[in-house]
Amino acid sequence: MFDTMDQIFVLLQHWLVGFLPAGWQPLAGVLLGVVAIVAVFPALFALTVLLERKGLGRMQNRLGPNRVGPYGLLQPIADAIKSLTKEDIVPLSADAAVHFLAPVLLVVAVFLGFAVLPMGRNMVLVDMDAGLLFFYAIGASTELSVFMAGWSSRNKYSLLGAMRAVAQMISYEVPLLLSSVAVVMITGSLSLTKIVAAQNQYTHGFPHWYIFTPWGFAGFVMYAIAATAETNRSPFDLPEGESELVAGYFTEYSGFKFALFFLGEYLAMFSISGLGTTLFLGGWSAPFSFLGWIPSWIWFFGKLMLSIFVFIWLRGTLPRLRQDQLMNFAWKFVLPLTMLNLFVAALWRFLGEGWERWVFCSAILVVVYVAMGLIGMRRGHFGPRRYRYAE
């Protein structure tokens, strides 16, 4: 019974593919997986947008959307119909071809990232040996489509937004990669399925998730910071900066192309949360060994939605950073700490089993974090802004 529930989608795929001649089966299997991903994540997107609007409302002591259907549940459908029926405006001086390609490329690139994510036991579309590398390579190409959008619109706000986006995404790509390199160092593999398998073990009922190690926790926090910046979410939403740049790089987009950008942003959030889950939160493994009877895909999507909730929570809490704060933070704080984290991970590996490695690794990280924070605060890199002339 458990195995059936756990493997239900895999069994379904095999059963459906079984109707075809043997030669067609591999192709059909892959296509089915693609269809499932392309169907599930946009549905999740619709749900998330509603949850985000409701959640943000509650954080600001508002009700949030509650007009369309019971509790506003049909709001995503109304939004979809609206964006489909709106006029698709292309500015006269825009580069029409690039303007059209940018949102399409963005969504395609983001969708490709889902191919290597293990969403449950045996539920991975392409089990690549270098899955992590593939994910980051594909993820980096979203910057291209963002810049395409900003450049082809021929609008100062679009271009400003695109320039900010490129600067930000390239800056935070470095800590994002380096924080996951620690995981690769410990696991010894770039394959995401192997990374999950390494975490899917239990001692006294507790899992071996990497977040429960000093280097893993530090890596996860820095991964989360970099991921937030990478997906242009608040407080790193400078590329959109709706109070400064209208809508940033997609100012000149309307109708369904706008919806595609919106979709792309949320899909990027899902895929980067999925990767974070896989790297640090044990992927599809249960948090306690006695909860192992719950299907693996429920754990994966549960953890995914939890990460999304944290994204929303952060958005409801933090104001937007300034461009110089953003860059200072990336290059002077997060990057050195990720470098240190690599060293700590290596130390963890070579100190062997025992309590010493827990003490040493935690001590190094905490001391450096506190010291860097204090120095940074004193020099004014972080903390409240001091005004030299206007007091």
Next chain:
Amino acid sequence: MLGEGILKGLAETAKNFAGSYFSAERLTTVEYPEQRIAPIEATRDFPFLVFDAENRDGGGPEWEAGLRCVACQICEKECPPKCIYIEKSKDKKLDYLGKAQYYPARFDIDISVCMSCQICVEVCPFEAIKMDTEFELSTTDRFGGLLLDREQLAKPNEYYHKIHPTEAAKVDAHLAGEKAKADAKVKAAADAAAAKAAADAAAKAATAGGEA
């Protein structure tokens, strides 16, 4: 310590998030079409014309006959965005003081232009134009639908009492005073006339007696 503020902020929003489900006083939203809050007394948006229910001089329906407006056109001239259009009547009819006055043959206010400044109310010497509180004026016809004519603008004094009770009571007292003054004047004039007539009659009688 670095990051402390972020944690404090997160705790604050979490408190809001959870609290909004448990304590109703956190949610200050009034769900408008279903729930409404009574407008405060000083609320104002667009002007309306006051008419008195007791029918005055002239024919026509109650609202037309009872209009206080005498088409003096002061409000039309004073209106900063020029949203009032008045056409004066050819004939006159008696107002509440019993004085023959013109009346507006046409009185239009374009509420798409009106800026709710209340200057028309301030300048009106006849207490004929006042500010309304009705705000649900949306229409599918943005030109004709937002150009209100006499009939749409005319509202009874009772309505004025309902929306601005204090102000309306003051206005009524003022009008009653005017009326009393006018009545006293009329009475004084009548008395004087009567006295004069009596004196004339007495004088006449005296002359007649002398002749006799």
